[in-house]
Amino acid sequence: MVTGANGCGKTTLIRIIAGLLDASSGALHLPETAIAYVGHYLGLKDTMTVRENLQFYARFTSGGRDRDIDADLERMQIRAHADQPARSLSAGQRKRCALARLLFQPDALWLLDEPYANLDAEGLSLVDGLLREHQQQGGMAVVVSHNRMVPDDLETKTLRVEAWSDVL
């Protein structure tokens, strides 16, 4: 878990881990797994429906191909909006749609940038549930969060980023 004040480079750090950004110095040692990243930009197509968005990612990842999309939508509690275009959803609903991707990649390293942002109480416990399940199955996640912590019953190492110089 990575925490710290705003603007300290937590997002930069997670993007470096994801491989989207090159670190100017230092070395990165990653396990050989795939990466599942839910960042600030959710990766949802506005003109496609919720179901279509998820279907695309399901086809896109090897773990998602045989899944029951409707069941996943039900779990994330957005099944009612399945056929609405993504742009008509609220921020919290869009977040749940993006997080649903994680269900397709249980074996991957999860990189989550502010997963709790924009969510209501139910959404927050959904994310906690996802993280618990992931850890139980032996998965690892890097979670960036600046106000809410991950659940206490999870095995966690916390990195506190105070200032830009820590990241540099």
Place this chain on the structure above:
Amino acid sequence: MNNTFIALLRRDFLMVLRNKSEWLQPLFFLVVVVSLFPLGLGPGPTLLSRIAPGVVWIAALLASVLSLDHLFRSDYEDGSLEQLMLGNQSLSLLVLAKLLAHWLTTGLPIIALSPLLAVWLNLPMEAFPTLVKSLVLGTPVLTLVGGIGAALTVGLRGGGQLLALLVFPLLVPVLIFATMGVSAVAGGMEATAQLGLMFAYLIMALTLAPFACAAALRISIS
């Protein structure tokens, strides 16, 4: 691996179809630009038939480049591009899927419209097949090479104009070979050499451009 290629191709194709203006606008532009030439230069049939190959091709070039800006921009802005890069599929292959979707929705309509434009500009009938062949061989190159420019300028403010500046010099050979080929046939000669060169250029672009695009996208997103 094929699955993801087709999934992306379907997605992009679907999105362009839904956003009708995205594929209709370049076509309207094409038609309007071509009609400006007789209006600006006079309707004399001999003059028009001489400039016809160049005019059709320049208009196709402009219309194609106009539509390139959208190619990566929306994916860049909503985070889908990052997701594409994070999968374990080769980014170059995924880029090829996007480029193919772009050509199907831009290049193919231009090819379909070309006989109409040729008639407007009084191109001799013998040259019609060559015009179409040149467009079939050339419009994919416009998408492929233009895609590199789009990848380099995605997310930049200068956007469309900068893209055009980057891409036009690179497309000079395509323009020259295509127009020379069509003019040759209009003048009663053969165009096998020109079309052959265009084919060779297409193969080169097909093999190299996706990698260049992928590299450019990685730079742009960092």
Place this chain on the structure above:
Amino acid sequence: MKKNPIMLFIHKTGSPAYFYWLSGKFIPWLWAAFFVLAAWGLYQGLFVAPTDYLQGESYRIIYIHVASAWMSMMIYGIMAAMGFIALVWHVRISEILMICSAPIGAAFTVIALATGSLWGKPTWGTYWVWDARLTSELVLLFLYLGVLGLHAAIEEPRKAARSVALLAIVGIVNLPIIHYSVNWWNTLHQGSTVNLAGESTIDISMLVPMLVMAIATKFFYGAVLLSRARVLLLTQDIKKQWAGKALQNPGVHP
């Protein structure tokens, strides 16, 4: 084990402070070589070489025109090579040298076009002629403008350098094809254009000053490139220690 001195040298020049110091030593010599060669070349070319039997005195502009045209192409090649090194091995000095070369190359292209245009007036009566070489130079200018435009549009310097590097490589791959296509285009539209250089074989007394000018412009390029590179390096690193030291004690080995 004795370390390979060449590798050591390359490694050292990677350090900004060392590069700054070393290039500072070279620059005066490069300027000196340029002035000596250019003075001799221009004197030979403008005064000593005989009048051309076809074109009279106006042909003398080729002493600047040809050298500029060659430089414009060579610099693009160097730019692309530096770009390749920068992209593959992440060498920062390569990025700096590439960025600094672009405006110089563009300037040479403009000079080549302008001198070509001036040559055209007394020879063919018009200021512009779409012959193969001038048209190629024009497209080359557009390629340079693209590089400069792309660099200006990206704020972060290293990202800008990487983008430009890719563009330069794409450009250099296309350049031979562009040349070839423009040549073909020109020969087929023969009616309105003739090759500016004419058909006559060039006399040795004209050839030597031309080659001397060509070499002189290389020294010019070297001097200007290193000067610009030093300034760029300083501007980028102004907050770092070596910059302060170099400004306070110029000429001191870091």
